Amino acid sequence: MGQDPLFLLTKTPISRGQWRLAVGVLVALLAALLVTAPFAQVPLENTEGLLLVYATAVFIVELITAALLLALVSVQRSLAVLALSIGYLFSGVMVLPWAVSFPGVPALVNLSETGLQTTAAIAMIRRLGFPLFVLAYALLKESGPNARPPKGWQQNIIFGSVTGVVVIACGLTWLVFTNDDTLPRFMQDAQKVSAVWNFVAATAAGLSVAGLAVLWTRQRSVLDLWLMVVLCTFLIEICLLAYLSSGRLSVGWWAGRVYGLISSSIVLFAFLSETVSNYTRLAHSVSAERRAREARLTAMEALSASIAHEINQPLASIVTNADAGLRWLARSDPDLSEARAALTRIVNDGHRSAEVIKGIRAMFTEGTQDRVPVDANRLIKEVLNRSLSEVKLARVSIRTEFDERLPLVTGCPVQLEQVISNLIANAIDAMSTITDRERVLRITSALHGTDEILVSVEDSGTGMAPNSKGRIFEPFFTTKPDGMGMGLMFCRSVIEAHGGRLWMSDNEPNGAIFHFTIPSANSPATINLTHDHRWKVAP
Incomplete structure (x- = not known):
């Protein structure tokens, strides 16, 4: 308890790939600036209508970003994240009066024209307010226990913050709209800024640089990285608006607005990317848990x-x-x-x-079953002796061919007995419907290679259907009306746990042959056999 989840954007460490992506974004933005700079002073007349589209986009993006940050506040109880969320909310709310007061726009929406300095004054509030809130975030994020209020504080502070931002924004807007005559002379006319505005631009740039410096020294998370990209984009926007453009509605001015929209969207895209990443990890985790x-x-x-x-x-x-x-x-x-x-x-x-x-x-638990040297021929004979009554009842003839020079194998006698017993029982069942030829059960043992024994169990029954051959070792697959489909899977699991192999082939002209191999007691395969002989159920 008390530990912040590592999957939050404010806690996720920065990876090398994210650094590369951030640097790539900045390089692309700088390249776009170099392409735009030669045309920055070209005027674009009668484009005021686009400002409403631009302002709406910024408002929506920053409002969503503020909501996501406030959601983080409810989880982390962090004053630093709260300050950042207020910054985005304040900037988003203030963009609406900025747009509707812009010269030429009020006439488009049937409003009265405002004063010459009104739009610039609101722009100043946004321009200085946002980097101040980012700087506050950077300073508060490592300020100790005071930055983390007690539990239960979130709902009241979030509601109070949102209400306060809306009230302050409305109050500032009212003051600016009703006191145009007393505002500083930011604009020479409807198009060109005055020297006073250059001071505003320089101050905003200075706050952005200060925020970058603090974030650079304290950056710990993905959010810190993308906030640095935001401030760099913000600086490019200031450069275009204040120094490269020829005034409002020029190519440079509109390029600055595009950078402003990009700057507003970066943290939102970071949130979306991290959300998709977390969802992917969650989906993989749920899928893995379901498979397990x-x-x-x-x-x-x-x-x-x-x-x-x-x-x-x-x-x-x-x-x-x-x-x-x-x-x-x-x-x-x-x-x-x-x-x-x-x-x-x-x-x-x-x-x-x-x-x-x-x-x-x-076979299902840790550890090993006790293994001892086993005489395979003797084991087969013991199983046959126990099965004699079944063999006689089924009118089956037994033929054996044992290599008496077989080496011993190391294994669990009980499990190996069950394998041989299952194979014999299956062979007898396969011949139960045969009436036109002799029912013959043939069992052979021989040396296979230099360090394995090979045991084969043959029958003269009906053989295996082609569409069943690939599935006979699957769990719960059976060709018998009353079968459970576990015998052959059990046999294969036992043989493979002993380091051997079990397979089937056709017996010409009729029937099937099941073969299995087991390494001899002195073979490397037996000596190096793993100690984990649990039954591996195939997915």
């Missing part, structure tokens, strides 16, 4: 589905053995040895279920 949340939900769904999928086989075995045990006990002469064997198998399946759940959870 979806990934977590997918991971939880995958965890739940995987546990349900992988625990189904040992649970089915438990039910089968429990039924067998009940039958042995229900006989007129109970066979206790057979019942005891069935109960032993139930206990073993229960322990295996717990190990399966433990192995799946380990």
Whole structure:
């Protein structure tokens, strides 16, 4: 609490790109000045009507800028930002009486002509007032606790400031309009300024230079940088209006007005740019958060589905053995040895279920599952022995071809058992509808390269449809009516966590072959295997 958000324009540090952009803007403005200077004294007659358009644009721009700065005040409770917002509000309000009092403009809007010095006097107030407020901002921005009033102060001070600016602007306008005879002689005639006005221009330039100097020594934020650009543009405007032009409504005078509009707009464009940047960052952040949340939900769904999928086989075995045990006990002469064997198998399946759940959870959590040297051939034979009843029931012939010289692999036996069990169960399911040929399950193991083993599980079933081949490893994708779509994803995740690879190919003339490789215990891939074996759910 008590810390200002870093994304505010007054707190965002200046980047190199922003420095380059600011320098580029100033170079472009100076280049435009050099192009305009030779034509500055060329008169442009009958252009008074454009002043109303110019004044309206300045009024809207400065009013919006003041509103955005006041919004910052409500967040930061900063007197410095308040002073700057008042400066923009005051300048914007005063531009309206300046425009409607300009010689020739009152007749366009059915008003009475004002005195000769009225417009120049209002221009003087704007010309000296704005750099004074910028200087006040620069001086207050690091003046310590006094520049940061207590919380709850914002609403009253903002309302009071806006009301005060409007009242002061109206009061000054009334005084200027009703006392033209007592005003200093700023104008010689309706077109040319007097020497007194040169003093006003010099004073305004001096205040701008002072503001630049203070901002340069105290600049910390993007707002400070663009305020320096504003003051530089303001100086160019003064140069064109007071020294290069031949008087009102000349090329130089109108060029100065264009610079004035640019000067009024710079901070607004900085606000808009920073707002777009913040919105982009927010959109990226929200999108990243949504993806992360979806990934977590997918991971939880995958965890739940995987546990349900992988625990189904040992649970089915438990039910089968429990039924067998009940039958042995229900006989007129109970066979206790057979019942005891069935109960032993139930206990073993229960322990295996717990190990399966433990192995799946380990894929989603930090750390590693305990890994030990594993004989792949022995592991395959154990899974086949447990699957014999299913194989016989499905009328499937088993053919094996093991390379007995295979090196050991390092892995989690429970997870690798589940992979082999899933592949065998899938092969049996794929052949369940075959009636016109022999149902053959062929399992082979061989050395792959110099430091990997290759295990292949073949079936003579219906094969895989072309449009399904690219999706069979996706979560929740299945070609079975009652499938969950988690088995092959689980298998691939396990194999990849062991540093291997799982893929499918067609079995000619019928069926499919699933191959997987695992590095041997002494291969570099196993030795350097990462310690983070969590299941990576694809986005």
